[in-house]
Amino acid sequence: MKLKKILIVGLSILLINKITVAQNNSAELNLMPVPYEVELADGQFRLDNTFCVGINNNDERIFKAALRMINILSGRTGICMERQFPDTTKVYKTWQMVISINRKGNLNADEDESYSLDVDENGISLKAETNIGAIRGLATLTQLIRADENGYYIPAVKIKDEPRFKWRGLLVDVCRHFIPVDVIKRNLDAMAAVKMNVLHWHLTEDQGFRIESKTFPKLHQLGSDGLYYTHEEIKDIVAYAADRGIRVMPEFDLPGHATGWLVGYPELASAPGPYSIERNWGIFSPTFDPTNEETYKFLDAFFKEMSELFPDKYWHIGGDENNGKQWNANQQIQDFMKKNNLPDNHALQNYFNIRLGKILAKYNKTMVGWYTDKQPDLGKDYVVQSWKGRSSLYESAKNGYRCLLSHGFYIDLVQSREYHYMNDPIPQDTILSDEVRDRILGGEATMWAEYVGAETIDSRIWPRTAAIAERLWSPGSVNNVDDMFRRLDIVSMQLEDYGLTHIKNYDMMLRRLANSYDITVLKNFVDVIQPIFTYDRKKYRRPKSFHPLTKVADAARPDPRVAREFDQRVSSLSVKDVNNEEIISSVTKMLDLWKNNHAQLQKLIKESPVLNEIETLSKDLSVCADIGLQAIDYMKKKLQPEQSWIDAQMEILKKAETPRGETELAITKSIKKLIEMTKKS
Template sequence: MKHLMSLAGLSVAGLMLVSCNTQVKEANYQVIPLPQEISVMEQAAPFILSDGTKIMYPEGNERMQKNAEFLASYIKDLTGKSLSVQAGTEGKGILLQLGGSSENPEGYQLKVTDANVVISGPTEAGVFYGIQTLRKSIPVVQGMDIALPAVEISDYPRFSYRGAHLDVSRHFFPVDSVKRFIDMLALHNINRFHWHISDDQGWRIEIKSRPELTEIGSKRTETVIGHNTGKYDGQPYGGFYTQEEAKEIVAYAADRHITVIPEIDMPGHMQAALTAYPELGCTGGPYEVWKIWGISDDVLCAGNDETLKFIDDVLGEIIEIFPSEYIHVGGDECPKVRWKTCPKCQARIKALGIKGDKKHSAEAYLQSFIITHAEKFLNDKGRQIIGWDEILEGGLAPNSTVMSWRGESGGIEAAKQHHDVIMSPNTYLYFDYYQSKDVENEPEAIGGYLPIERVYSYEPMPKSLTPEEQKYIKGVQANLWTEYIPTFSQVEYMELPRMAALAEVQWTMPAKKNYEDFLKRLPGLVDVYDVYKYNYATHVFDVNAVFTPNPQDGTLDVTLSTIDNCPIYYTLDGSEPTAASAQYTEPLKLKENCTFQAVAVRPTGNSRIVKEDIAFNKASMKPVTMLQPVNKQYEFNGAPTLVDGLKGNGNYKTGRWIAFYKNDMEAVIDLKEPTEIQSASISTCVEKGDWVFDARALSVAVSEDGQNFKEVASEKYPAMKQDDKNGVFNHTLTFSPVTARYVKVTALTEHSIPAWHGGKGNPAFLFVDEISLN
């Protein structure tokens, strides 16, 4: 992983006061997540937080005592001050109390006068969130008193379920690291920790009645290198939590008003369990704990009564460890290929009278049988199940809560059926995705592209639901899968500061949300990250470069900005920019090939360099019209992307590519005057596992009037084979020189995915970037 520079000291310094020869620094209540109501009393005197300040809590309330001790430790971390904690409610200082006017159990009031700081809430959890707001408002400074301006804050969360997920199956993290993750959640007002503790690559929780699960299932012989390259590291890998360690983590989270929701994924993602108990699989094995990433065809045998007993045994011990109302049963990515040929599974289908229909196969309905069995077991013990949106397939168990990850459609469908929903769409909330387009300078990730701005933009209430249906949207969660995240330092890097954007989606009302304002508040939270030495990503402090094709002027217009309006310097000749380079003062209008580079220069250190190779051709910055639609999901900036002089890399989600699905690409470029050309080229991006395939044909036609076209060249390409590589493909047609004003470039999509692929027979996506005419 690249070690990125620390940006401590970036936040705008609080007001510095001088009082009785003691320097005082002022607190700032504009924190993340932003409270719902902040009323600062402009003329009133502030409360001075000094070494002698006391923190008081109601006598006999252990949870409130714990809250008081947390506040004292936070203030010591930020300021070095050691505040005393005492029972009672008399005297000056910081008073924590139950009560107040909030109807939301996690709401609070924070009232500051010159005599007292009072944090009140209907529950200890509400008071804890008031403490987090106070904590984040205090500047990070040693050796100074803190002035807390007189204020009244009334605050409460938008959603009752505010979750973050961590996968410890693909890579295992020790107890101290899991506790550190929980501390990160507390800082961001997150109250649910979804702990993914079993999968094909490792079983991570002790089950005393099934000891082989950890004796055998927690260890894999080695791990694949990279994206299933076929090469392995040769290093045995393992790790699991004893039940006592898991209970310790549950208690640690509970002290911070966080509920741990365990996930035992079933009936798929069970290869580690099958390695320990091969008789639970359809083939009987032998199996091995998986060394690769992906989805195994080997799943629990749904026709075997021993499978049902196994589920009961495991869940019976899980509920003894985890007191959460919800137990997550996965239910996702369960291939049915073994069930189709398994005599026991087919006998079960027959015995249950299951029939396939237009909506689902008989085997899909069989999965619902397994999930319903798990649900009934848990319901009988006073618990509820939650599962990924695949549990909708084959009919949803009656009391299930659905976690919608494959976009929002599963959540919308579940809400319409009056099931509770947690929104967790991969398109906005998968923190294992890249957070920069510059993937060469990022730690390896699963793919995708999810910058902090996109996380912040997420609105969890689908407009397609009625107000009554929207009531079933109970919360929001971000997920971190760890196939490519071997260290906890990298967990921090992938989570932060995207978790700050998540916090505001979960807590703050949409009318209060504003991304530009969020960016102004973020440096104050980053100062807190620095106190705890979190390894956060710093992309948000880099130069933000926006490239806009300008067909009118024939230029690529470049607009630069930074989060804190610091000076920006740039070069166009390939040399590294420094404070001695040209300073950016107004948008640049580029007309020719160049290597553009820019850097933000700050007293705390320079940002990373933003670099783009810009290549002009005869199509560049010209008007472009699409005769067939661009796919809405991957439209990004639309047709101008094809002629903006910027090349996409091997990640099709960066916005440098646009997609076509269920139709072909037909782009007409207006060269604005008759122009001679003799070649045309396009680039495509291929990721076969995601149904993203190469073009099947390319053709070029020319016209004088934009209506009547004559083809000048064409070429067909074979269907992709299983061993064809993923990545960027370039296609060029050359022809005798021809003069024309309008040029139509047509690329045919793969209309039927080949039989060797899991999506066989379906149309594929075609991702296209730069059209070059020369």
């Protein structure tokens, strides 16, 4: 027993050392997610127009993936490759990169995604058990490309890699605002680039039913405003995702969030209709009647139709935020509950879910559902998606259910990269048993669409979701926030190769707001503000589905990069000699810019009334910047200000933190740091 303990400790130390080396080496290589094991070597493989990729078999999926990789490399380097297509003829002497796979991968949650990648001056070798693992390796290779005065190259390296969690998903809500096919596809490309493997497609809501049904055509005819996906488009997207090793799990939300269903089929509701598409956001009462046998006949026929479009084993039934009002007011439902010993609405919904589970089992589907306020009482093949914190995740796992974490990954709430990055489903200090840990499949970022449309959705998903992708793929010990920020800035630019608009649409939206090609002063301002926490936006107006998504709050970015860089400089100043001229100069330059920007922005606001709502916030930015300059002046002179001055400035900063135009300043905490530093002058 003692020897066994020593061996376990020794293996653990070896594992930690390997991961630490991988993290340090990946920092040099700008990889995201960080691989499990990375070993740098001397030398480099030089890219030129003779680059040729060979594949050891005729697998179609890896052929397409290799072709996409060649196109990315060619586009990024400007090199016109003589061999534009991968070679499967097995003329090995012409191959500079060899891709070797043992078998075709199956699109399921337990598939092998591991790979090894070896690069030296003579060539590149990518090996994987499955073509899906090889696709993950190609994503890493694409991030390895570097440049110097002699051209483009890939550094010599040995990588062994595998995911930490088997389920690394992105939910896209296409109901509250419809998201076109091309936008879904470019986000699938980006997901593959950072090794995510599940698209959770939220297709039905109070605000819209977004999929064609040939069995029940009134669903999309009356419930979509004409904005829905045809069968052909669904098949196209599912195939597109499969080519990238990504599973597609549909969500058909039941029994609540059901207005979109009931517009066309009000007889299935728990209260008489008629119903119309909801134009507001929130939790609404329309709910399926779980006591009506016609409900189950309807859903059986619908699920049968949809199961032929979605081959994935997992099927999301929603299940959250049923307010129960229609059930409580329906005497027939209340009588049913009493007759069947169902004490409350939770028990009634559990009954409903059991019935759904039996229907889905006919089509070889496994149910996934959102955690409600209580634990389910279902078969242990049911998967619980937790959006109310890790405590509900762990409770579900301890009760024998497989689980997914989404709490902390709600990217629609416009929270910081750091917050998402440090949200580990299983922290390193966990006391969970191995059995419980194994039931935690992974997690999903969730892009709910109350405040996004086709023009803005990329900027709300990316680049923050790349940080979430690393949290779900890389070892838990990979958690250096500063290095994450550094690598994320690089990866964010690379993601533009896949057609994402998260960077380029920013200037376009500012030009529209300014009604001018010259957006300099507007950009100076918007660079250091951020949209307020999403749930707080309803305090300032009652949002509706037809409100424009073109205002300053829509153009502003979550966790803005310029504000973060300013905070990093201020923080570095706080731990160094205040006489560090380089840092002092850079901080002062930024503060001077913001102090003087308001006067110029005022002129633009007079010509573009849509900017009126942020005029006072712009003025407060100028005032805050001036406070920062005064603080630096105290530090330079090695003087400590009177407490009355400190108190007065802090009060001004507090008032400046009041949101305007559904945005807020992102640099006030940094100015407060400068004030605190004056106490040590």
